[in-house]
Amino acid sequence: EPEVTQTPSHQVTQMGQEVILRCVPISNHLYFYWYRQILGQKVEFLVSFYNNEISEKSEIFDDQFSVERPDGSNFTLKIRSTKLEDSAMYFCASSENRDSYEQYFGPGTRLTVT
Amino acid sequence: LAKTTQPISMDSYEGQEVNITCSHNNIATNDYITWYQQFPSQGPRFIIQGYKTKVTNEVASLFIPADRKSSTLSLPRVSLSDTAVYYCLVGSPSGSARQLTFGSGTQLTVLP
Numbered sequence: 001e002p003e004v005t006q007t008p009s010h011q012v013t014q015m016g017q018e019v020i021l022r023c024v025p026i027s028n029h030l031y032f033y034w035y036r037q038i039l040g041q042k043v044e045f046l047v048s049f050y051n052n053e054i055s056e057k058s059e060i061f062d063d064q065f066s067v068e069r070p071d072g073s074n075f076t077l078k079i080r081s082t083k084l085e086d087s088a089m090y091f092c093a094s095s096e097n098r099d100s101y102e103q104y105f106g107p108g109t110r111l112t113v114t
Numbered sequence: 115l116a117k118t119t120q121p122i123s124m125d126s127y128e129g130q131e132v133n134i135t136c137s138h139n140n141i142a143t144n145d146y147i148t149w150y151q152q153f154p155s156q157g158p159r160f161i162i163q164g165y166k167t168k169v170t171n172e173v174a175s176l177f178i179p180a181d182r183k184s185s186t187l188s189l190p191r192v193s194l195s196d197t198a199v200y201y202c203l204v205g206s207p208s209g210s211a212r213q214l215t216f217g218s219g220t221q222l223t224v225l226p
Contacts, residue, residue: 033213043158043201045213056213064157085132090155093214101148101203105157 002026004106006092012112013082021077021109023092033076033093033103034067036060043091049075050066050098118202123221132189133218136202139183143208147178151198152219161200162187166189188223197224 005024013019015114025032034046048055049067066097077095079086089110119137126132143173150158162167164176164185173186177199189196199219 035214042218042226043152043214043216045215048213058213089155093157100207101146101163102160105159108155108157110155 002104004092004094005105006090008109009107010110012114015084015113016081019079019082019111021079021090021092021111022101023074023075024078025094025112026096026104027073027091029094029096029104031055031095031098031103032067032069033095034077035093035105036088037108038085038088039045039090045103046077055083056104073098079111082111084113087111115161118217120202120217120220121201122218123223125223125225126192127225129173129191132192132196132222133188133223134189134200134222135184136200136204136226137184138204141182141204142206145182145204145219147176147182148203148205148214149176150173150201150203150214150216151185152201156212157217158201158214158216191220194224194226196222198222202215 007022018091032049033074037043045058045079047057047061089108091108092106095103135201137188148163149161151161152158162174162176164178166178169176199221201216
């Protein structure tokens, strides 16, 4: 069964550093998403991406965040200058169909900012 | 997206059928009902989606009454591995709003 993969599984970084989280969505999917989940809290939407541009973004997704699909398989989330409050699990998701809430999530990257 | 209300937690025993009910009084005509499952430190996993009456797949059944103001996720014969958080989401995936909005979910604990 095809699945979304994410690397690294765990990233530790110092405050102010840039991090790039990587995702490989399911190959025939066209819609890509990033979510995050702070420990013990809800899963929160960050951004959706389609046709090489951002479709929607939440208030969390400020100028410190960016997304990119650098090639035909990878989908990345960059945080330019990390803050302590960016510590969370970051989930990538993809979907084949625009008109469905059936999204496939990756295993997540645990980001720890010290 | 319509506001949803579901129990914070539920306990069950192995082999029992579990029914988790979600209330969504303000559901709109075009809204679908979707359920996700999340294990600790893992991404959410799509379980089932429906619009009305009953939907069944290999994992669960979803019962939606005629007024659609609530829905019930039914898990047959649960096992310990079904211990997870279950989320009910309500919304219309058409148009531009495709992001998933998760609430606090229902923590299901299956006991031996």
